Amino acid sequence: xxxxxxxxxxxxxxxxxxxxxxxxxxxxxxxxxxxxxxxxxxxxxxxxxxxxxxxxxxxxxxxxxxxxxxxxxxxxxxxxxxxxxxxxxxxxxxxxxxxxxxxxxxxxxxxxxxxxxxxxxxxxxxxxxxxxxxxxx
Numbered sequence: 001x002x003x004x005x006x007x008x009x010x011x012x013x014x015x016x017x018x019x020x021x022x023x024x025x026x027x028x029x030x031x032x033x034x035x036x037x038x039x040x041x042x043x044x045x046x047x048x049x050x051x052x053x054x055x056x057x058x059x060x061x062x063x064x065x066x067x068x069x070x071x072x073x074x075x076x077x078x079x080x081x082x083x084x085x086x087x088x089x090x091x092x093x094x095x096x097x098x099x100x101x102x103x104x105x106x107x108x109x110x111x112x113x114x115x116x117x118x119x120x121x122x123x124x125x126x127x128x129x130x131x132x133x134x135x136x137x
Contacts, residue, residue, distance in 0.1 A: 002092045002114045004051065008042040008134035011118070019123055019130040022106055023078040032059060033077075042119070042134055051086075051094075053112075074098065076108050077123060 016037060020030045036059035045052040049068035054061065066072040066086055074084040082098040089095035093113035106126040113120045119134040 001048070003046065004044045004094075004112065004114060004119065005046040006044060007137040008044065008119050009137045010038065010040050011133045011135045013038060013130070013132045015128065015130040016123075016132070019125055019128050020078065022125045022128045023076065023080075023108075024105070025078050036060070040132075041137065042121075044119075068094065073101075080105060082108065 017030050017034045020033060025033065036057040039057065041056050043052075043054040043056075050066075051068075052063070052065050054063045062075065064072070064074055064084075066074075066084070068086055068088060071083050071085050074082050076082055076098060080103070081101045083101060084096050084098045086094050086096040089111065090113070092115070093111055095111045096109060098108045098110070106128075107124075109122075109124045111120075111122045113122075117135060121132040121134065123130040123132075
């Protein structure tokens with residue numbers, strides 16, 4: 001089983017502002033969020049298939065706690081409440097489908113994959129993909 005555990009710091013981010021645009025975040029908030037998120041730190045604790053992931057920026061801190069294969073409640077990057085289900089897509093990749101609890105909006109998901117010494121985080125909203133790469137701190 002892959003070891004996601006540790007503290008991760010962002011190495012690069014691509015398409016984050018475009019993702020926020022598709023999610024309906026206004027221009028001023030997109031700018032603030034993009035600047036803050038460019039210095040995101042991620043802490044992952046893992047016990048088998050149980051994960052705790054804390055993402056911290058200067059503007060916002062989010063925490064999720066989940067077990068692979070069991071639904072859990074989560075908020076999207078723009079604050080919408082969703083029901084999420086994380087599964088193993090490959091040996092080193094977790095894929096999480098998100099379903100809105102109310103209202104309409106883009107179809108969203110995230111994935112986290114270990115590639116060598118890097119953690120690759122993908123956020124998707126409809127056809128827009130944001131890729132963020134982290135290295136162990």
